[in-house]
Amino acid sequence: MRIVNEKQLTSLMDMKEIIQRVEVALEEYSSGRTNTPIRTALPYDDEQNTALFMPSVADGLQKIGVKVVTVAPNNKDLGKKLINGFVALSDYKTGEPVAILEGSYLTMIRTGAISGVATKYLAKQNATTLAIIGTGEQAFGLAAAVFATRDITDVHLYNRSKDKAEAFAHKLQHDLSQYVNIHFHDQADDAITHAEIIVTATNSSTPVYSASLRPGTHVNAVGSFRPTMQELPTHTVTDAHKVVVEAVDAALEETGDLITPIENGDYQENQIHGELGKIVSGELSCREHDEEITVFKSVGLAIVDIVVANYFYEKAIETNTGTDVDF
Structure with missing residues (x-):
């Protein structure tokens, strides 16, 4: 299984390429070719923080994964990141875990890329x-x-x-x-x-x-x-x-x-x-x-997270970036 951290993700990022992948993910979702439940949001710590759980399967793209993220607004006062989390990817055929990728940077990039698609068509x-x-x-x-x-x-x-x-x-x-x-x-x-x-x-x-x-x-x-x-x-x-x-x-x-x-x-x-x-x-x-x-x-939208995570995973394999662990 490949583990990719934030610094490594940064080295692999090409926003124009990611926007193209996100367009495909959005079209797959709106065409009904994914199973993407509404995310589960669990407030905690007196509802100051939120934990978000976002699974998705795209049969047409043969992708499956889940993103887990926490949003802790008070972290900014502690000098820590507001958003923490990870994306876990599995092999579509066997179900075996293939990658864990750092989630906060990935969230920033996918959030941007979705709005990049919107800007492309609406601005x-x-x-x-x-x-x-x-x-x-x-x-x-x-x-x-x-x-x-x-x-x-x-x-x-x-x-x-x-x-x-x-x-x-x-x-x-x-x-x-x-x-x-x-x-x-x-x-x-x-x-x-x-x-x-x-x-x-x-x-x-x-x-x-x-x-x-x-x-x-x-x-x-x-x-x-x-x-x-x-x-x-x-x-x-x-x-x-x-x-x-x-x-x-x-x-x-x-x-x-x-x-x-x-x-x-x-x-x-x-x-x-x-x-x-x-x-x-x-x-x-x-x-x-x-x-x-x-x-x-x-x-x-979880399917976008999974598609973007797969983009980074494929780039990591191509460039031998990240760390392989025996899971």
Whole structure:
């Protein structure tokens, strides 16, 4: 069995390749060719932390695995990672365990790649400006995916800690593009008014901005993963021409970004445009004109984790990366 740690995963990552794999995974899911239950979320430690269990089988792709992740928001005060976990892969035919891969980096990359697919199909083709609200652990993967699908020249950042925003900006310019222009903002509203693509990646339970979006804006919202968390203001959802999700059932069960507007009577389930996989397959329309406001609300999808993990596993075998253990 191959074990691959975070540093080794980093050396194997090619975001454009991963986005291609994620497109296939999303299409397989929306076509009904996977068995991907809604993830099990178990709050613990007085509901401060969350443990997430996400199995999936893709018969068409002959992949099987499970991701186990814990989210501990108070870890940031301890100088530790917010997200910890692993992905375990098994051989599709024999069921034998073949790999364990570090989960927090993989989660960051798959989260980014899903939003990269959404950006590819829903953002304006000529979009060059990106706003990122929240510069925590997930933000770099999201930025990398947007950079992989659009020619970004300017990034507008808002984070409650300016020091963290500055450290994130340094990483962007070092790892993605030394030529990108970075703009810091004291208010989230100021950041989003300058952007054609917006990414929200926070742990907030209340909306992180209040301003209305400009025509043509695309939003990738990834922070709200509980019914009690509403990262987007209701008007962003109700003003959008298209609201897209990975999995309708999961989104309606897990995210307050949709649950709250629906429960308050401001939005209806049947107004959701549909699943991203159906846009990839051509069954549903993507962006149709430059004035549309589009929203992609992501809650994660286990089959994507498994497909991305398999990508890293195959690369690890090809490059002899990782450690083999007798299990």
